[in-house]
Amino acid sequence: MNSIVKSVDGINKIVKIALMITLIVMTIIMVMQVFSRFVFNLPLHWSEELTRYLGIYAVFFGAALAVRYNELIAVEVVPDLLKPTGKKVLKVIGLIISIIFFGILLVQGWNLVSHVSVQKSPALQISMSIPYFSIPLGAFLLIINAVAAITVAIKGDVKE
Template identity: 50%
Template sequence: MQQVVKMVDTLNKAVGIILSLMLGVMSILIIVQVISRFLIHFPLTWSEELSRYLMMYIVFAGASLAMRHNQLISIELLPELISAKKRKVVIILVAILSIVFFGILFFQGLNMLEHVQAQTSPGLGISMAIPYAALPIGSLLLALNAIALIFDISSKKEDEK
């Protein structure tokens, strides 16, 4: 179990670095787009589209990092009212249900890739499979992090939090 958690944590470090780079590129692109549109009066036709596609990857991969540390937005009324042992069970059940959802999302994302791979994006001229791949990649990362969360929580003792 601990090997799986360590493997996912190593993957998450790489994902975090990639996310940082993507966020930096997206921020620079948006600034350059604003400058080129309003100061130079020469808008870049592809920068807004690339920024949008980068944002899709950032959201999915960032959500997977939040999943690993149980930091996704949630309503915690029930877990706060029950004992630590029951709270652990509730968190694990929610993670298992999430894995089922991420599995459905993964396979539907793959199905969607088949339908859009022949289409090209208007600004960049790339296959639409590239931006749509954020869905299966992100859902796979989310599922892996949910599994690591389950292993991590189930291995903790009652007095740990």
């Protein structure tokens, strides 16, 4: 197996665990919120904000994994009309365009993190750089997974 793909798949094991933990924690917090609000009539003011921030991280983690394993939704009309070589070329072109977009997202996200570092979130009173850090982190994960997907598409013999 290609070393790039192997390295990205190693990182993706950690991303899968982080995604799983994020979704479990979100579920627990929302159940606690519902229970606290309707049983004790004491809403947890921080629960919605924390769940929102965790959800943003979960979206980026899931999107990175979806890019790697070719699980994003797509309109397959044009690729279905092409021969296998044309499909491969079209896929690689699409991934290269995606990497350019993810690179812009990474740079702009990093700039945004530095600008919001002095702001505090309303309920949790944490630095807003923590939730906004999901943007450059997610963009980085998307880039490395797109590179792995290109490697797999070009080689064609690497198992996904």
